[in-house]
Amino acid sequence: MTADRVGGVVTLAIAGSYSISDAWGSVKICDLPWKPTQSVFFAVVLQGGLSGVVGVIRSNGDVCIQGKNTQWQSGWLFGAASYVCS
Numbered sequence: 001m002t003a004d005r006v007g008g009v010v011t012l013a014i015a016g017s018y019s020i021s022d023a024w025g026s027v028k029i030c031d032l033p034w035k036p037t038q039s040v041f042f043a044v045v046l047q048g049g050l051s052g053v054v055g056v057i058r059s060n061g062d063v064c065i066q067g068k069n070t071q072w073q074s075g076w077l078f079g080a081a082s083y084v085c086s
Contacts, residue, residue: 001030001063010034011082012063014044014055019074020067023052032061034085047075055079 001014010032020027040057044065052070057063065077 003032003034005034005085008084009082010036010085012057012080014063014077014079014081016077017075018065018077020053020065020070020072022067022073023069023071024067026064026066028062028064030063032057032063035059035061036083037086040081040083042079042081044077044079046070046072046077048072053077055081057081057083 003012036057039059042055044053044055046053050072052068053072054066056066
């Protein structure tokens with residue numbers, strides 16, 4: 001994952017192999033030094049064309065992957081997000 005900040009805007013690019021415990025599981029993938037003004041949800045692309053997983057940047061700076069009744073449990077995940085930091 002890479003994160004860049006320009007002024008008050010942070011842009012993330014995520015590519016890596018991750019896993020969640022079950023269809024509704026969540027895993028923290030990093031902690032950002034720049035906290036968003038609000039929680040941010042973003043779409044991800046999963047290995048094998050499966051769906052049901054979203055990315056979340058929590059207001060405390062944690063970046064997590066959250067299952068939403070998905071069949072995907074582990075593998076490559078790709079995503080991007082931008083947010084305004086506080």
